[in-house]
Every structure is written in structure tokens, then in C-alpha cells.
Amino acid sequence: SATFAATGASCKSTGSVPVAETIKIDGGTYDGGCKTFNGTSALGDGSQGEAQKAYFRIMNGATLKNVIIGKNGADGIHSWYGGTLDNITWTDIGEDAFSVKKAGNVTLKNITGKAGEDKFIQQNAEGTITVTNCILDGAAKFYRQNGGKTFKTTINVSGCDISNLKEGVFRTDSPTSVASLKNSRIRNVPTICIGYAAGKCTSS
Template sequence: MSQTNLKTLLLLTTCISFPALAFTPTPDPGPDPETPSTSIANGRYVLYNQNSGKAMTVAGGSKEDGANVIQQDYSGQDYQQWDVSSLGSGYYSIRPAHSGKSLDVWEWNASDGADARQWTYLSGENQQWQISSTGNGAYSIISRYSGKAIETFENSTANGANIDLWNYWGGPAQQWKFTLASAAGGGNGGGDGGNNGNTKGATCTANGSVTVTETIVVSGGVYDGGCKVFNPTSALGDGGQAEGQKPVFRVENGATLKNVIIGKNGADGIHFYNGGTIDNIRWTDVGEDALTVKSKGDVTIRNITGVNGYDKFMQINAETNLNVSNCVVDNMGKFLRQNGGTGFTINVNVTNCDISNMKEAVFRTDSPTSTARITNSRLRNAGQLCYGSWKSCTSSNITSF
């Protein structure tokens, strides 16, 4: 029986009247997209379909906008791994590890049968997802835009079967198991120098060098540094604590910067304007700050290593939902600091990180509306966890090392 016919049969059977009973049964509408669940920790996952046991996969490992999303036997490829990050208010981005793009409701189609594809992350509601427990170790994935659920088409168990969206009906084809990539087995995947989720920190080995005399602007799209060492000159600053130094990179308008080593003169690191992503970045010697959020926008940071900074590793000067995963940060004043004396809201989620030798604290703010959370991480000599007037600052599954 096809999935469409099965759904029709379910609807017909639930509408049969029974005169001896004083009610008419109503089908379970499933999760309410207006009351999101917050049950998944940030991290890199393999998403297994409950019906088929196969993994959500970007077809052919394509990195192009519009590439289709299918199910396939899991073989450890990074295009079968998904970075799940909280956006606040209970919603998540779900982004394929190999491309940094996003699981997307194709062409803003709100109808049953709409395709799920990958597209450059633009933070629209068609790229925001409610993840809700179905009570059996699996989860539904509901589009914030359409209220429909990610499923395998027609209950298929075949490799290559399409993944689309349909009105929630609760069957196993609409249920997904989230397994951390580090625990999923399979191979280590292909990739472009990035971390596959099995280790923390950046993985680049130096592959040549670039002298930087003016800030490199990355505006939209992806800039792949090829694991070269980018050495700022004194034109950007001296890497000390003086204010007003220039960044080595300016990432803006949702762009992605990846596979970069910043040399010993870190200048003012990386600046974000209007959101963006960095992936597989190493700071050899942090300058004034490793990175600064300069204007409002969602920021994703993954697979990074930074050492030897006198003050802050991250400076936050504007509203943001900041998601950090797979990081190693050592010998700083603070891991993160919201601009002093400000009251705007930031929401920080950190997972799978090693943070050590912080002189003051992990998180610091003066804003009573901001939140921070760190999970599945290790701390050593890290000072206070939460310093200042946080609305909420919490941790779970934290160990020492």
C-alpha cells in the first residue's frame, strides 16, 4: 500500500461514528510548530530514519545549492552528517557537515510533497526546524515555515529514496534517530580539511602561506583558505592589546570561511557582520581578540583551535544566536565576553569543546536578558563558568581533563 493510500485509510478509519459513544475520535495533529521542543543538544549527528534505518544524505555529496536530500546506507561520509544548532526559542538549524549549507524547504513550498534540499544558509523560516521527541528514542523534524514534517517518500526503505515534507501523521517514516557522528561508526568521510566530529579543534596542517596587508572580505558564498597560513602585516596591527586593530578576515552576509590558519600576528582576528560561519580555523597566537561579532546576525563556529590570548577569545558587540562546536581554546582571559555595559540579548550554545586556563571566566556579560549554555565539554582551570548578570547560564555533562 502506498503512503498516500495509507494516510487516506487512517483518516477514514478515525472518522467512523460509533452511536454508543459520546465522542468522535480526532486524529493526533502531532507536534505544534508554535510550541517548539528543545530536546537536542548542539552537535554533529547522523540522522537515521526510523522506518528504513538509512541515513539522511545529500545526494552525491554535492556542495551545490539545490542538491537533493535522500536516504542512503550510512558509510561515514561527511555529507551524511548534520550540524544541529539551536537558534533560540526552541528552533534549530540543520546543516550538512561537508558544505555548511542548510536543510531547506525547497522553493518555499508549503504543500505536501515539498522537496527537502540543501541551500546556502540564509536563516529563513524554511531553514528552521522544530525537533520533538516521539517517545521512542526518535524525533520528528517539523518545518517552522510550513508546519510539515520531514519524511521518506512513500515509506520507502530503498537507498536513494527521496526525502520530502508532508503533513504530520506520526508514522515511522516521519521519525528520525539523532546519533552523534562520533558514535555512528562507518568511515571518516571525505571532506575538505574539516573535522568529521570524531575529534575537537581545527585539523589543518600548514599548506603554504599568504601575506595579508589588508582585511580579506568574505561576503556571501564560501571562502576556502586551503589550510594556508595567513600572516597579517603591521598594516593590520601588531597583535597586541591596542584597540582599533583591523581584522584578518571580515565575514559578512551569511558567508562561510573555512580551512584557515591565522599566523602569529593575529591582529584583530575575524569580524562578523550580518551573520556567518567559520569552520576549521586555527589561531596560532590570538591577538586582541580571536573573533568579534560586530553587527546583528546568527553565527556558527565549529572545529576551531585558539591559544595564547591575553583578554577575550570571543567579543560579542551585537545581538546574535551564537553556536559553537568542536573547539579547543587555551590560555585566555575569558572564553566569551559580551560588550561591557550593554543590555542587548545574545544566546550562546557551546558543545563538545575543551576550554582551559581562563584567567577569569568562561562566559561574561552585563546583560540580564542574555543566555549561555555549555554541554558535553571538558574544562580545566577555567575560572568561573558564568560571570555577570545572565538571564540563564547553565551547563550539562561537563568533565575535567
């Protein structure tokens, strides 16, 4: 337990926007204005099927802020070559919520995710993920490095409130990957670190 109280994302919905194809943000900032983005069936059905599309793709250091992802989270939000998410809510996480698809560092701040089946954050390429002020309620894992991959990943999480996970917070198959959890509140979570080498995954 910690003294920090995570508040997560803070948008109250200002309206609804349909999303029929991935919105690509190549650099700069996209402000969603706290609208609720609702994926059509063209993105996917929010199941565990792997062929679904993302709502947004942030590219080359772009920032995406003030967005609510509506029911049917499809494949969430993707990062290509780094970027930032700020004030994002996943009301009903789909296949997963956020994925690093191409190498780069990402910052995730002021985020809230609910009702996931498997992963919240999926990392499929190199980089450091920094997460601050987050709430996750319901998933199997907070974070997963892509299964069977052995490149080094880094994830640092602080100021989060993580509850109701079926497996654990961090999972990797890489002997070089590292993870840290600080100043966070964890409830109904079986374990913190899965698959990490000795000393590579810490919780304080």
C-alpha cells in the same frame, strides 16, 4: 568532564599568505586551503590595542573555512550580518579572535585558539552564536558580550575543550543574555558564568 573529545581544527599548513588589509567575504564560501595567513603590521601588532584590523570579515551568511591565522592575530575575524567559520586555527590570538560586529547569527565549528590575553569571542551586536568542537587554550574569557551593553545575546557551546582561562568562560553585563555549556571539558578555569542573571547561564 564529558566523554566527548574535542579535536578542534585540523589544518596542517600548506604555505603562507601575507595579509595587509582585511579580506572581505560577502556571501558564499572562501576556502583558505589550510594556508597560514600572516598579518603585516598594517593589521596591527596583536597587542591589546583596540585599533587593530581583522584578517577576515565574513558578511551576509558567508562561510570561511580551512584557515590558519599566524603569529600576531591582530583583531582576528569579524562577522557582519551572520556567517560560519569552519576549521579555523588561531595560532596566537591577538586583541581577540572572533567578533560579532553587526547583528546576525553565527556558527563556529572545528576551531582551535591558543595564546590569548583577554577574549576569544567578542559579541558587540545581537544574535545567536553556536560553537561546536572547539579547543581554546589560554585567554581570560572564552566569550564576552561587549561591556556595559544590555541587549540580549545567546551563546551555545558544546563539544569543547577549554583550558587555562584567567577569568571565566562566559561574561555579560546584560540581564537578558543567555549562555549554555554542554558536553565539554574544562580545566584551570576559575568560573563558568560571570554577570548572568539567575538561570540564564547553564553548564551541564
